[in-house]
Amino acid sequence: MGKKKRIGIIGATGYTGSELVRILVNHPEVEIALITSESRAGEKFSDIHTSFRGIVDIVLQPASQVEQTDLDLVFLALPHGVSMDFVKKYHQKPFKIIDLSGDFRLDSPEIYHEWYQKGHVYKEGFDSAVFGLPELNREHIKQSELVANPGCFPTTAILGLAPLLSEGMIESRGIIVDSKTGVTGAGVKPKEVTHFPNVNDNFKAYGLKKHRHTIEIQDTLNKLSSDEVNLQFTPHLLPVDRGILSTIYARPVKEVTTADLNALYLRYYEGHPFVRITPEAPSIKDVRASNYCNIYITHDERTGNIMVLSVIDNLVKGAAGQAIQNMNLMLGFDETAGLKQAPLNP
Numbered sequence: 001m002g003k004k005k006r007i008g009i010i011g012a013t014g015y016t017g018s019e020l021v022r023i024l025v026n027h028p029e030v031e032i033a034l035i036t037s038e039s040r041a042g043e044k045f046s047d048i049h050t051s052f053r054g055i056v057d058i059v060l061q062p063a064s065q066v067e068q069t070d071l072d073l074v075f076l077a078l079p080h081g082v083s084m085d086f087v088k089k090y091h092q093k094p095f096k097i098i099d100l101s102g103d104f105r106l107d108s109p110e111i112y113h114e115w116y117q118k119g120h121v122y123k124e125g126f127d128s129a130v131f132g133l134p135e136l137n138r139e140h141i142k143q144s145e146l147v148a149n150p151g152c153f154p155t156t157a158i159l160g161l162a163p164l165l166s167e168g169m170i171e172s173r174g175i176i177v178d179s180k181t182g183v184t185g186a187g188v189k190p191k192e193v194t195h196f197p198n199v200n201d202n203f204k205a206y207g208l209k210k211h212r213h214t215i216e217i218q219d220t221l222n223k224l225s226s227d228e229v230n231l232q233f234t235p236h237l238l239p240v241d242r243g244i245l246s247t248i249y250a251r252p253v254k255e256v257t258t259a260d261l262n263a264l265y266l267r268y269y270e271g272h273p274f275v276r277i278t279p280e281a282p283s284i285k286d287v288r289a290s291n292y293c294n295i296y297i298t299h300d301e302r303t304g305n306i307m308v309l310s311v312i313d314n315l316v317k318g319a320a321g322q323a324i325q326n327m328n329l330m331l332g333f334d335e336t337a338g339l340k341q342a343p344l345n346p
C-alpha cells in the first residue's frame with residue numbers, strides 16, 4: 001500500500017467538520033494530519049465532540065497552521081461568506097481544496113451577490129471551481145483542484161430531477177420541490193430557529209420564494225435541460241436531527257408510465273454507487289448516517305403528475321460524505337472508499 005494522503009479539516013467544531021472526522025478516521029487511504037478551530041484551538045477534538053474520546057484525541061490547531069503543515073487536501077467546513085477568504089488564501093498552495101459552503105457553487109459572483117446578499121471577495125475562484133456532484137460531474141471533479149461541494153437540498157432535488165430534464169420528459173417550468181430537513185442543517189451554533197421549544201413537536205416552512213438553494217438547483221438543472229428551468233423550492237424544518245426528504249412534482253410532456261420512469265432512472269444511475277432507485281417510497285431512516293441517496297419515482301394517472309421522492313442524510317450525502325466521495329475522485333481512490341457503511345436504521 002502507498003503512503004497515506006494527508007488531510008486537513010478546517011472548522012471541525014461544527015457538524016460537518018465532525019462528520020468528516022467520523023468518516024475519515026476509518027478511511028483506508030488517508031490520515032487526518034490537521035484539525036483546526038479558531039474558537040477552541042489548544043483543546044482536544046474529543047473534548048468538544050465527546051463521542052470521539054479515545055478515538056480522535058488530536059489537539060485542535062488554529063487555521064494558521066495550515067501553511068506549516070504538509071497536506072494533500074483540505075476540507076473547508078466553514079460558513080458561507082467565511083470560506084471564500086480561505087479559498088482566496090489557499091488557492092495557489094500545493095494542496096487541493098473541497099469547500100463545503102455555498103461560496104463557489106453558483107455560476108458567477110453577481111448571481112452569488114443576488115442570492116446571498118453579500119459581495120464576493122474572490123471572483124477568480126469561480127473560473128476554476130467545479131460543482132462537486134459526482135453523478136453529474138465525475139470526470140471534471142477528478143481533474144479539479146477546487147471543488148464546490150453541493151448544498152444538501154440541491155443534492156436531493158438535482159439527483160431527483162436530472163434524468164427527467166436530461167431526457168426532456170417534463171415541462172421545465174413550474175416544477176415543485178417541497179423539502180423537509182432535520183435541524184443539523186442549520187449548523188452547530190444555537191439560534192432561535194433551532195431552540196428546542198421552537199423545533200420540538202413543531203413543523204414549519206421557511207425561506208419562502210427566496211431560499212438560496214433555489215438558484216443552485218435551478219441553474220444546475222438548466223445545464224441539463226434544453227428548455228429553461230423554473231422551479232418553486234420550499235424547505236421545511238422537521239423535529240429530527242438529520243435527514244432530508246424532498247417530494248418533487250412535475251408535468252410530463254407526453255404519455256408516460258411508472259414502468260418507463262423506473263427504467264429511465266435505473267439506466268441513468270447505472271454505475272453511480274450511491275444512488276438507489278427504490279420500489280417503495282423512501283424514509284429518511286433508509287439512508288441515515290450513510291452516503292446513499294434513495295429515489296422513488298411514480299406517475300399518478302389520476303392527476304397526470306410525475307412524483308419523485310428523494311432522501312439523503314444532510315450531513316453525509318448532503319455534506320461530509322459527498323465531500324469525501326469528491327476527495328476519492330480527486331486523489332484517484334476508489335469512489336466508494338471509506339463510504340460503504342450501511343444506513344443506521346433504527
Ligand SMILES: NC(=O)C1=CN([C@@H]2O[C@H](COP(=O)(O)OP(=O)(O)OC[C@H]3O[C@@H](n4cnc5c(N)ncnc54)[C@H](OP(=O)(O)O)[C@@H]3O)[C@@H](O)[C@H]2O)C=CC1
Binds near residue numbers: 082185
Ligand atoms: N449542516 C449541514 O447539513 C450542511 C452544511 N453545509 C455547509 O457546510 C458548511 C459547514 O456547515 P456546518 O458544519 O453545519 O456549520 P457549523 O455552524 O456547524 O460549523 C461551522 C464552523 O466554522 C467555524 N468558523 C470559522 N469561522 C467562523 C465564523 N466567522 N463564523 C462562524 N463559524 C466560523 C466554527 O468553528 P471554530 O469556531 O471552531 O473555528 C464552526 O464550528 C457551511 O457552509 C454549511 O452551509 C452544506 C450542506 C449541509
Ligand SMILES: CC(=O)N[C@@H](CCC(=O)OP(=O)(O)O)C(=O)O
Binds near residue numbers: 080100102182185207
Ligand atoms: C435547517 C437549515 O437551516 N438548513 C439549512 C441548510 C443549508 C445548508 O447547510 O446548505 P448551504 O451549505 O448551502 O448553506 C438552510 O436551509 O439554510
